[in-house]
Amino acid sequence: MATMAANIGMMDGAYFVGRSEILAWVNATLQLNISRVEEAASGAIQCQMMDMTHPGIVPMHKVNFDAKTEYDMIQNYKVLQEVFTKLKIEKHIEVNKLVKGRPLDNLEFLQWLKRYCDSVNGGIMNENYNPVERRCKGGKERNPRGAQRVAKSLQADNVANLALGPKQGRMCSMSGRDDSASEIQALSEQVSDLKHSVDQLEKERDFYFAKLRDIEILSQTPEIEHLPVAAAIRKILYAADVKESALSEAQELVTSMHSSPEEEVNDTEQIVQ
Structure with missing residues (x-):
């Protein structure tokens, strides 16, 4: 096993x-x-x-x-x-x-x-x-004593119901309050579940934001910040238009790695500016 x-x-x-x-x-x-x-x-x-x-x-x-x-x-x-x-x-x-x-x-x-x-x-x-x-x-x-208490309570309720007769109106009122209490409890549980879901989403958001921040810091390292691939990464990170992807422009920057050294420097300077 x-x-x-x-x-x-x-x-x-x-x-x-x-x-x-x-x-x-x-x-x-x-x-x-x-x-x-x-x-x-x-x-x-x-x-x-x-x-x-x-x-x-x-x-x-x-x-x-x-x-x-x-x-x-x-x-x-x-x-x-x-x-x-x-x-x-x-x-x-x-x-x-x-x-x-x-x-x-x-x-x-x-x-x-x-x-x-x-x-x-x-x-x-x-x-x-x-x-x-x-x-x-x-x-x-797991809870035998609790089960015994519940059984005794049910027996007592049955005896009381037989003796009450004319007090049924009061019992209906109590039943209505019990229903309201149950609804309140159900709503409270729903609110609790929603809060839990929000907490999980916030944790996931912070997790992925931290990764993006690490990538940004790495791309700004002096040893690689002037390389086209680092510039391409920053291009994607800093893209402001949420409707269009910056991937195609970033890919063009990466292809500039095959250009001459002078062209690489010029391209990188333009991107940084």
């Missing part, structure tokens, strides 16, 4: 599996309905995939399928790492990146996971595995 996992390198075909195929695989295997790879950031899906591939190896009662905070997510990844250790799988889990919900990191981990699971079961789903039942059992074992 460890050998199979170790052979899954970055150039393996696993990492060329598309996002849609990965989502379809997760949903079909675990009977879920996720639409984004970021929804696997909690680590619960990965734990259950290992539970399906190696029945009984994962302590499902420790897996939190409702994990929302990074702390709860990290606990799931600790369970997953313990499973890897038991199976002697030498796979480093980038927990700090995964819990941030970064699409690329979560996609790559799911791609690796699919490749690993397929290498164990030949890509055939375990027909005897009931993913919904396993999740429910995990939830019951």
Whole structure:
């Protein structure tokens, strides 16, 4: 098992599996309905995939399928790492990146996971595995006292409903308030998701801007700043017209490398000016 996992390198075909195929695989295997790879950031899906591939190896009662905070997510990844250790799988889990919900990191981990699971079961789903039942059992074992409190509360509500009779109007009013509270909670969750998406976009923007800034600084290095290729790079970086690409002009500058030295100097001076 460890050998199979170790052979899954970055150039393996696993990492060329598309996002849609990965989502379809997760949903079909675990009977879920996720639409984004970021929804696997909690680590619960990965734990259950290992539970399906190696029945009984994962302590499902420790897996939190409702994990929302990074702390709860990290606990799931600790369970997953313990499973890897038991199976002697030498796979480093980038927990700090995964819990941030970064699409690329979560996609790559799911791609690796699919490749690993397929290498164990030949890509055939375990027909005897009931993913919904396993999740429910995990939830019951994870919080048995809470389940008992809920059951007692429901019993008390049933008794109260039989005795209230004329107070149904008040109960309807309370039900209306509950519906409003549910709507507010749903809207709050949507706002939270939007904020999270904005944060991810800002991080990606800063990441690519930093790369462009590094290229700009490199092109201004005294050793190469007068070369046509450096001038061509700056031409693209400083292009102000968003509708037209500066690539053709940059390519013309690069072809000037075949000109005489005197022509190169003159061309470069014109560009800098």
